[in-house]
Amino acid sequence: MKNSKSVVFKRQQALLKELREEKTIDVETVAQKLNVSPTTIRRDLVMFEKQNLIERFHGGATLLEESLREEDNPTDNREAEDREQKHIIARYAAELVEDGDTIFINSSSTALLMLDYLKGKNVIVVTNNGFAVGHPHDPQVEIIMTGGEIYQRRKSLVGEFALHTLTKIIADKAFIGVGGISAEGGITTSVLPETAVNETMLRRCQGKRYVLAANSKIGREHNFHSADVNQVNCLITCKGAPSNELDAIRHSGVDVVELNL
Incomplete structure (x- = not known):
């Protein structure tokens, strides 16, 4: 379809790129540059404003610098624990x-570390994580890259090509790292085009769907939504997450595994 999710995500990614580069944009100018209507740009900007990414003004918008921080960039005092x-x-x-x-692993650094521990098993790993290229792994583990456009900040593979590859595969299990997870907000990330990949991985998995998240990500909501919490079967985290948030996730029908640090 002309207005498929991937087309919308690609346009919004391009708009975010303009905002990151220019800091302040003019609706009419960026609409011409992206070859869409000013109404479409305004609609995207309304969504970005609701997600606290930008501040709108008449005829344009300004990027809020803190809004595009990376979820996998912890502060120094948390780095060792994370x-x-x-x-x-x-x-x-x-x-x-x-x-x-056959398993799906998304662009998460936590999910990628599974390659360090997959030993003595014949496993096919399908991933959009660019860091999987050259990552040491057991020779019995076969890695299939989705291909696609490279999202430079995280070296993830996104876009129409990546999504098309995933639609040709049915996985037995999916392991999805997240920027945040909560019963109300679902699974969220700071990277818009990765949401379509995460959603497709969950949808194309015939077995259990796992979310891998450090305790600091429980109850946290990032700007972009990948899935509702009831679309996963199990959350794997470490002890120390807010108990009320974990209880709410359990009440949504998700198994919660709390590991000792």
């Missing part, structure tokens, strides 16, 4: 993979 959590979660997740499985 790194430890990622390995603990990845090790546990790898144990859930069975010989002969």
Whole structure:
């Protein structure tokens, strides 16, 4: 379809790129540059404003600098703990993979670490994580890259080509890292074009769908929505997350695994 999700995401990605480069944009000018109507640009800007990405003014908008921070860029005092959590979660997740499985792994750094712990199993890993190229892994593990456009900040593969590849595959399990997860906000990320990839991975998985998230991401909401929380089967995190947030996620029908640090 002309107005498919991937077309909308690609346009909005291009609009965000203009905002990052120019800081302030004019609706009429950017509409001509992106070859869409000013009404379409205004509609996108209304959505960005609701997500606290921009401040609108008559005829244009200004980027709010703090709004596009990366979820995988922890502050110094949390860096060591977050790194430890990622390995603990990845090790546990790898144990859930069975010989002969085909699995989805998204652009998450936590999910990628599963390759360190997948040993002695014949597994096909399908991923849009550009860092998977050259990442050491067991020779019995076959890695298939989705292909697609490279999102430079995170080296993730996104866009129509990546989505088309995923529609040709049915996975046994999906392991999705997130920027945030909550019962109300669902699964969210700071990178707009990755939402379509995450959604497609979840939809094309015939088995269990796992979210991998450090405890600091529980109850957190980023700007872009990938899926409702009830679209996953299990959340794997480490102890220390807010108990009320975990309870709300459980009440949504999601199993929660809390690992010891």
